[in-house]
Amino acid sequence: MEKNIKNQEYQEFQYDLTDKSWQEKTMTFKISQSKIITQTPKVSVVIANYNNAPYLSKMMDSLVNQTLGIENLQVMFIDDKSTDNSIEVVKPYIDKYPNIEIYQLDENTGGAHGPRNVGLLNARGEYLVILDADDWYDENALAYLSQLMDESGDDFAVSGIVQSIDGKLSLKSRPYFIDGEFRNRSIQELSAEFYGWLGPQGIMIRRELVTTHNLHFVNQRVADDVTFFYEALQFSQTITQGKEMTTYLNRDADNLSLSKAINRNFMISWFRALSYINETFPDDTSKERFLSRRLEWLLYDFCVRRDIGYKFGKARIQDFKAQLDQYIGKLNFDPSKYFRSDLRKLTWQYLNEKDAASVYRFINLHSVRYVLNKKLGLVTREGDTFYFPQLSKKFPKVRLNAHAVAKNFTDHQLDLEVYSYKPLVGFEIRSIMDPYASRIRLSYHQLSENQFQVTLPQDYDDKKTIFVAVFDDYSEVGVKDFRKIITKHSAK
Template sequence: MDIVQEYEKFDYDLTNRGWQKEIASFKLTCSRTINQTPKVSIVIANYNNAAYLDRMMTSLVNQTIGIEQLQVMFIDDKSTDNSIDVIKPYLTNYPNIEMYVLDENTGGAHGPRNVGLVHARGEYLVILDADDWYDEDALKYMSDMLDASGDDFGVSGIIQSVDGKLSLKSKPYFIDGDFKNRSIQALPAEFYGWLGPQGIMVSRKVVIDNNLHFVNQRVADDVTFFYEAMRFSKTISQGKALTTYLNRDADNAGLSKAINRTFMISWLRALSYINDMFPDDISKERFLSRRIEWLIHDFCLKRNIGYKYSKNRLRDFKAHLDFYIGHLSFDPSRHFRNDFRKSVWQYLEKNNINGLYRFIFLFSVRWVLNKKLGMKTVVANTYYYPQLLSSLPQTRLDVYAVAKELSQNTLHLEVYSFKKLVGFECRQLKQPYLSRQELAYKKIAENCYQVQLPEGFVYETNQFAVTFDDYSESGVKGLKKLVK
């Protein structure tokens, strides 16, 4: 089967509305009161997420925009747990909730999501995973943002939660701050490090006008959908408010095992379609580069996934990369975030699988020597992982930062990196992003800085970070010893 036939088989073609004829059949149960002209439609695909549904639904019925302005579409993909029983009380107690129970399992989120697209009535549309949840002001914030800008696509801040520990998933949205009518050609490469459904709102008009839908495969359906929506929108609105919580609890750890050979092929097929469909420009270059880097991380470097690590896996990845992506008109590795991944790309470009396998093995040794024993090499103020063999590509440390002295609240430190330093920040560990504080600093010599710590800085309850222009950050060695 050639690539074009695959596009047809998996319903990629945006000129073909045949996907609508394949929509799953369902039984619909609704609240007593239903608004026929809601402001926002929420499409929730569910399969066996009963444990998370109360948290998700509570976040929706308490939205400050008002439940009267919403169309809550809970679409169950033939769950075998008690998901339906969890949702039934909400149908009784709240208006504007619609429960679609599919007659047969569709095998992925794309099936329920497409049911939602066909039956949505709102001016705006969001896709919410059943185990995620919103800040209570989220839908008002995002819809007000699009009302004010006239854009068809909006993004806002995403917090990832792993067993209650919070981290920022959408640094470009949060750090860059508020924008409206921002050209997608101006978006940084790191923007495309995440393009799942969380924290995104689109106009239903852009979906209808361009026949947007979720392709018929279990993974990469959402990233394709949202990238296409961005391309047709041309400009986006961006807000730094933290609106959406992404659940990655330990009991979701099985996600790593779902990263298998089918996952790899599905992703490469999706990138191939984007590459074929849209003209070469900076948006496509940055999108493809970041997604290719992500696949390199998963299928060349990671061990604990559902595709056993071996030379054969590397060869298979290279063969499918060539088949689906082929020759690119740009070098994606210039958007990669570290030397390690850039070196992997160079080995792949040369089709040197034996060399790549050896490089990855020896780098893992070098990584342990650096992280566990502190071994490193320094050449002209640049720090490298220990070399081991002269034939290996040199690999720079992303950052080497070390605290030297603390006088009252003035911290003296040295920072070495090939990245551009942006500044220094302090945060409370319990609220790392709501408490974010930029710190005053002076550069007193090459690689040497003075930073003013806040009064009452306590190492055990605060986080100190060096920040860089690629949205990455680093801690500082030796700080704990200096802070009493």
Template sequence: MNSTELQEEFSYHNFLNNEKWKLNLPTYEKISSELVFDTPKVSVIIANYNNAPYLERMLDSLVNQTISLEKLQLLFIDDKSTDNSAEIVEKYLQKYSSIEFYQLKENTGGAHGPRNVGILNARGDYLVFLDADDWYDENALQYMSESLENSGDDMGFFGLVQSINGKLTLKSKAYFFDGNKKERDIQELSSAFYEWLGPQGIMVKRSLIEKYNLHFPSQRVGDDVTFFYEAMRFSKKITQGERLTTYLNRDDNNVSLSKTVNRDFMISWLRALSYINQTFPDDISKEKFLARRLEWLVYNFGLRRDVGYKFSLKRIIDFKMNIDRYLGKINFDPAIYFRTGARKIVWKYLLLEDYRGVVRFNRWHSLRHIMKKYLGIMRREENQYFYPVLNSKIPKIAINMRAIAVNRVENHVMIQIYTNGIFNHFEIRNKLQPFDRSKLSTKKVSLTEYRVDIPLEIDIEMYDFWVIYNNYQEQKIERIENLLSK
């Protein structure tokens, strides 16, 4: 694709830094609480479409914030829902202050429209964007805003957990694993930092958004990551906070979400990456960002079979042709940042345009993955485990990490680690409150063995046991519950 064609696409989807995005927004009707405040500290922008089952939980988390409603502007922007969302919000309007309800007269087809309406109507010093099915810890907005006030930074990243049918797990660990930080140069961030960049757990100064005319591009996917990466680039330095702030809802959505990973999804993401690649200079931040996102696309369209774009030779060819179309020649090797050998191999095949090689590798590696996951079949070579080797012509793939508890003496557990990564530490984590986590005292006794101290009083049914490696990757310790229960 030539430069003119790309610019036309960028313009059509409102990527560009001009006023066109404001002109394309639908009109709306607005109703507000009886009492709203002119100078709130934080504006919360909530995009909604048919999320009625989750709204009470989300709204309760906002009206009970410790920062108090006097310091909040709650902008609920409804994208012409067809459920009873409006009735729920109106009940809160009658009972609580600081709520502004914007009902769009036309559906915009994605969260970008409501979020942009929110940006234009926000009055707070700081902005956050909350999905209507997610919710906040009650101290979140006070903690986030105070962190930015104290640091003077324009942008902050804070702790979040993912909830799947009530089970909580840590999400985007690079945001908070390093503890509290301020004035952190984005060029120093790891590639893992770019795994998420969704709206959850992020706060941005409104002055930064206004200064650089930041807005969400008009496409259903990639709009939020584009927005927040642009904000990072203009911010240059960020604040990080180690406390839990945000709950990301993924209840029963995994299957439906995978079906939205279709061809339009692929093109939209490549268009967003192309825009970022052309807008910002080559440096380590952009390199890590593009690498992490390319790795994710390689996983979805080179390895997965359960998405909305059916796996086939045609899909592989189409994927590579569009990488070339939108990104052209990439001036670095993104595979050095990829986390698994399988993704690195698919990328190598794509570079060689060996599309049938991708298909063969996908078929064999899918089988090997099933054998490992369900039958526990692996092959060990010295200090590393590998997936089963079923065909000598298919490259062998190392398993990033295995951690196995092998012996216990009182409160000491011997754990063997087999990895191609870099060991960081062991930790325990509360299953119900995963931010309740502690490092375990450890002594290395051989090349692969570690002696780990486990508190005698611990309730093993309440905790998981993890190895943290490569800074932010993690692996559960096998067999440790059996040893500790004896």
């Protein structure tokens, strides 16, 4: 793609950080607000909403009950012309609490970027957070994050995010939580996995950073938030990390519809965003890891997955490669060295060395391998390396990320074998109902290269607890035959 064509797109979608015309294009609105409004709040909370009525009470309750105090907040509920009763749900909070502001846009903007930009232009707090309307905070979240930033002086802070699907909790961005607490941490030290998220959840930034650098959300439905927060990271250069869970990400909504929204326009929007970042910011470790992680994610969506809104086939793979070449072009580094699995590394290699038909056949074969492994437990073993079932010698073998199997359990000592090309960090147990607040690292002895003995607690209850092996890239794996070994021992 010619540079001038890309520049036209950057202008059309309002990427340019030297251009303030996006402020003039921000939608007009009507505003309703509490009788008492603090002019210098500690934290401004920007909430973009469109038809989230069922979730709004939980979200609003999490804000008005913050330990930081509602008197120290600016709660900005910005409605993008909802057709449900969202406004009726939020309006009672105006009468009951101070510092609630409802912005009703005069026209629908078609995405979260529009309401969020209204929020940026009207925020008054020292710090700024962006909260999705169906998510919610831990009650101590804003006090905790703002205190961390007060102490560190950083412009950017992150802390733990919990994903909730029908009440089942899982960790969304592992580095935010697992890395522990840091002050003034250089963004060049952040792992590639850190950049696997960068959505609005779990992040607080200094508002002055936004105004100084003309930060705003680009005018497209996807990649607007990640672009915004990566730019904020680059201007911050150092960040603060917390060790507490602060944010709950709601995924109760129809996940099938979320998958179907991953379509061709989604792909083009992401390539445009990555292209702008690649051309705007200097080459450094942070940018390399960010681009690598995001390219891996796109590669998985558009070369491997079948359940998205862009039909799987040779044409899709060919289109992906064409857009990759046009928007990103030749990189001066190999992004696949940061990829998290053999499948993705090999797919990237095939994409660059083979035609779309070869990639298509390789992925089709692997889909069969995957089912045979996951459903039937079939593997191919060569020495101490485990692979998905080979099936065909025309295509390369694909290593399992890890293979762990329990062997014996006596006197609270679990003997097991672990095979992986990734360095093992250790073993953990967690409560099924509260998997991360209850996270416990277990003591163990390494008996040989692949054999380990782990000490389980005296009161270990397999019905209430998860046991996993953890690796240095934040990945983890369950242990084959673990439950059978534990149950057999308990029955004696």
